[in-house]
Amino acid sequence: MTSASAAPESGPSDTRPIDRVFRAALFDMDGTLIDSTPAVDRSWIRWGQEWGIHDSFREGMHGRPARSLIAELVAPAQVEAALARVQQLELADVDGITVLEGAAELISSLPDDRRAIVTSCNRDLAPVRLRAADFPAPSVVVTIDDTPRGKPNPDPFLEGARRLGFDAADCVVFEDAPAGLAAGRAAGCFTVGIAGTHPAHELDADLVVRSLTQVSVRLVDGGFTLVVAP
Structure with missing residues (x-):
């Protein structure tokens, strides 16, 4: 597990790039994009x-x-x-549901055909919470009703990658919960854990950040790279 709080590589922007190109990003919803x-x-x-x-x-x-x-x-x-x-x-009950800091900016920086929400909510509840938070949802939203098994099984993230037309091994998963990170890892994705719902030491991920404000994307040929701020 790598923590974004570790000393970053030196550079003019004081940021740390992840040295690989991703084809698509798969975002958990509750606790990752919105606070419900x-x-x-x-x-x-x-x-x-x-x-x-x-x-x-x-x-x-x-x-x-x-x-x-x-x-x-x-x-x-x-x-x-x-x-x-x-x-x-x-x-x-949708009172007080809000967008988490940095979430809207990050997901909006990606082309719509390279981003998806993958949530354990059902297909009725997911849009209700997104509307309550006034969150800019992507075209692809995978809910618990769309796969035979939910997280921590890999099925939801495999389905998200399939709908976008990419191999899951070329995708990055953003998650706040151990069960979701286990699902992303089982699907073969690169995993980013967001501390908050769970403390950082409970998140078994390729990268752990304090919030999505630390993460930005750089569009390149074939996809995008991640840049992590300290």
């Missing part, structure tokens, strides 16, 4: 109270598909009802 944590916490706390589940279940939940988490907490016959209820709560 307060809304997520409110919804899941209320859900847990309604279902009589101790609040400790939320430890490590970020970045995981709702269905897989719920399947560990309720009886098999209750999964569908429990999932429907938490989705109802999340769709109704």
Whole structure:
């Protein structure tokens, strides 16, 4: 794991380039591009109270598909009802969802055919949260409904790369959660972890940054390179 807080290489711009060309970028949504944590916490706390589940279940939940988490907490016959209820709560609560610093600038600096959002939200919730944050969404958005398995399996990022027409090994993944980074790594992508939802030492990634304000892209023939500020 490489930390962006390490001493950068010397240069006129005091930045550190990543020495490879990427074809496309695959962005997680919650915790990476937008901050929906307060809304997520409110919804899941209320859900847990309604279902009589101790609040400790939320430890490590970020970045995981709702269905897989719920399947560990309720009886098999209750999964569908429990999932429907938490989705109802999340769709109704979008107060305070904001764009994370540097996110809009970074994704907007890439051509639309070289960027995608890959989220564990379902296809109903993802656009609701993006609209609430007034976030400039790309044309390609992959949700949990689009693949048979969610993160930490590689399927979501493989699907994002496929829709853009590139090999996943030529893509860079931006993620804030261990489960998402594991999915990106399993897909063969270069991984960038963004500290915040989880501390930097919990993020197993090729590169870890404090925020997306540290990252910019330089367009080149065939794709782009990453430049990391200290």
